[in-house]
Amino acid sequence: MYRIEIEHLTKYYGKKLVLQDVNLRVADHEVVCLIGASGSGKSTLLRCVNNLVDFDQGDVKLDGLSIFDDGLSSGELYKRIGMVFQSYNLFPHMTVLDNITLAPRRVHRISRAESEACAHELLKLFDLDGFAGSYPEQLSGGQQQRVAIVRALATRPEVLMLDEVTAALDPELIGGVLQVIRDLRKQGMTMIIVTHEMSFARDVADLVCFLDGGRILEEGPPQRLFSNPENPRTRQFLQRIIEAGRL
Amino acid sequence: MTSARPGPVSRPGRNLRARDRFLPSLIGLLMVLGTFFLIRAVVIRAEQWPRIKAQFFNGQAIIDVFPQVLKGFGLNMSVWAVSLVVIALWALVLAVFRSLHGPWFAPLRVFSIVYIDLLRGLPSLLLVLLFGFGVPALRIPGLPQKSLFWGAMAMISSYSAYAAEVYRSGMEAVHDGQRAAAKALGLSQGQTLRFAILPQAVRNVVPSLLNLAVALQKDVALLSVLGVRDAVREAQIYTARTFNYSSLVAAALLFLAATIPLARFTDYLSRKDRERRLQFTV
Ligand SMILES: Nc1ncnc2c1ncn2[C@@H]1O[C@H](COP(=O)(O)OP(=O)(O)O)[C@@H](O)[C@H]1O
Ligand SMILES: [Mg+2]
Numbered sequence: 440m441y442r443i444e445i446e447h448l449t450k451y452y453g454k455k456l457v458l459q460d461v462n463l464r465v466a467d468h469e470v471v472c473l474i475g476a477s478g479s480g481k482s483t484l485l486r487c488v489n490n491l492v493d494f495d496q497g498d499v500k501l502d503g504l505s506i507f508d509d510g511l512s513s514g515e516l517y518k519r520i521g522m523v524f525q526s527y528n529l530f531p532h533m534t535v536l537d538n539i540t541l542a543p544r545r546v547h548r549i550s551r552a553e554s555e556a557c558a559h560e561l562l563k564l565f566d567l568d569g570f571a572g573s574y575p576e577q578l579s580g581g582q583q584q585r586v587a588i589v590r591a592l593a594t595r596p597e598v599l600m601l602d603e604v605t606a607a608l609d610p611e612l613i614g615g616v617l618q619v620i621r622d623l624r625k626q627g628m629t630m631i632i633v634t635h636e637m638s639f640a641r642d643v644a645d646l647v648c649f650l651d652g653g654r655i656l657e658e659g660p661p662q663r664l665f666s667n668p669e670n671p672r673t674r675q676f677l678q679r680i681i682e683a684g685r686l
Numbered sequence: 687m688t689s690a691r692p693g694p695v696s697r698p699g700r701n702l703r704a705r706d707r708f709l710p711s712l713i714g715l716l717m718v719l720g721t722f723f724l725i726r727a728v729v730i731r732a733e734q735w736p737r738i739k740a741q742f743f744n745g746q747a748i749i750d751v752f753p754q755v756l757k758g759f760g761l762n763m764s765v766w767a768v769s770l771v772v773i774a775l776w777a778l779v780l781a782v783f784r785s786l787h788g789p790w791f792a793p794l795r796v797f798s799i800v801y802i803d804l805l806r807g808l809p810s811l812l813l814v815l816l817f818g819f820g821v822p823a824l825r826i827p828g829l830p831q832k833s834l835f836w837g838a839m840a841m842i843s844s845y846s847a848y849a850a851e852v853y854r855s856g857m858e859a860v861h862d863g864q865r866a867a868a869k870a871l872g873l874s875q876g877q878t879l880r881f882a883i884l885p886q887a888v889r890n891v892v893p894s895l896l897n898l899a900v901a902l903q904k905d906v907a908l909l910s911v912l913g914v915r916d917a918v919r920e921a922q923i924y925t926a927r928t929f930n931y932s933s934l935v936a937a938a939l940l941f942l943a944a945t946i947p948l949a950r951f952t953d954y955l956s957r958k959d960r961e962r963r964l965q966f967t968v
């Protein structure tokens with residue numbers, strides 16, 4: 440039984456083919472890293488999985504049930520799949536606490552007291568206690584991104600999708616955010632991670648998928664894929680990453 | 687247009703002295719006064735000036751008519767204040783209609799687009815005449831018959847179209863990521879608008895809305911064409927009785943006294959807003 444099954448997923452933006460017959464299965468507690476050049480369709484794939492954008496063919500299943508099934512309300516879909524974005528996308532006019540409790544209170548109708556208690560607990564867990572009353576712009580980028588992760592965790596999702604969550608951060612702030620993700624892995628969180636941090640991917644991934652031109656060209660366990668890529672394009676991509684000093 | 691910047695000026699190496707801070711503003715002021723006196727000199731030399739002066743700038747006449755014009759001006763201000771509130775709300779509704787997506791919202795969307803196009807395309811004066819004379823003439827039972835009411839409705843309808851566009855630009859200025867984040871959290875379209883988009887959009891457009899408010903403050907005088915006894919109408923009544931136009935100057939002074947502070951306040955808010963945004967991007 441898989442948590443997430445992506446089957447023959449095809450998507451166009453206008454006439455441009457962005458995802459082409461993508462197949463991917465993610466088991467419980469598994470961590471899948473998506474790598475690939477900019478524009479290869481990584482973000483779009485994540486956005487298709489939680490129905491942020493429509494796709495043209497194929498299906499996405501959560502615990503064996505299509506995300507379009509009537510048995511799965513959209514509120515429940517978003518409760519079970521959390522998502523974190525590259526640019527944090529915290530709501531700037533709300534305090535950290537309000538950002539975190541918005542969905543639990545308004546979407547899932549959990550009482551204010553209960554959702555705030557839960558939020559404080561999470562903030563403490565991620566070394567963010569003391570920031571509950573702050574506004575996002577008063578926090579560093581790394582802190583904002585950790586708050587965004589906490590916000591995504593506030594509904595206790597089963598799957599977390601992370602889209603280049605360290606790409607917008609100053610180098611000295613990246614470590615803290617990656618550590619949070621490592622901790623989540625230890626706790627058994629199922630994750631799909633888009634990242635350019637190859638050494639991090641090597642550490643945390645159970646499976647690495649290389650996307651190119653909207654297709655998964657190669658996939659495999661990180662040890663194999665990074666040390667012995669089969670596809671020439673994968674080799675080329677990794678070569679360039681090594682030259683840029685990021686592996 | 688002042689280059690005198692408030693705030694910390696004691697940066698090392700560049701210490702603005704009082705002279706550097708106030709001199710530019712002083713020069714600006716002198717330029718305005720200079721222009722004024724130049725025009726004045728030309729006007730005063732005109733052959734007809736003594737006659738015009740007595741007719742338009744008769745101090746005694748201005749003092750005499752002032753209470754009457756002021757009373758009319760009170761009407762201008764109350765119509766303005768009530769209209770402002772209604773416009774702010776109705777325009778927001780229109781902007782929200784226009785922003786909804788999904789096939790079932792198409793009627794609201796189309797309604798809003800057509801409304802905005804129509805009412806922005808018609809001169810306010812024309813609308814005031816059509817509403818103010820037209821609707822009461824229909825004598826529909828149950829509807830208010832006063833032209834004041836319908837004239838105000840015309841102003842509200844017209845300005846709402848502009849204000850709706852202002853709101854819309856504010857909503858579009860909210861970053862796409864905010865919508866994506868809201869949707870990824872499971873918020874419905876309405877919740878996304880209410881909790882994520884509108885609070886940011888409204889904050890973005892307050893200065894632009896205040897600019898509209900300044901414009902409306904003057905345009906309320908259009909209601910005088912309906913015979914409503916506002917400041918301009920009162921001034922005209924005086925003119926008709928005495929053949930002296932100084933009452934119009936009295937009305938002009940009142941309008942300036944109301945609009946200039948509001949315009950200054952709008953500028954102040956815009957500046958604050960810009961500073962806040964700069965802070966955000968750093
Ligand atoms: N909203 C959009 N409208 C049109 N084209 C898009 C949109 N979003 C992404 N694309 C295109 O889809 C392709 C894949 O984009 P994306 O999934 O963002 O790639 P990645 O995340 O791997 O950098 C790109 O060619 C991009 O230009
Ligand atoms: Mg991307």
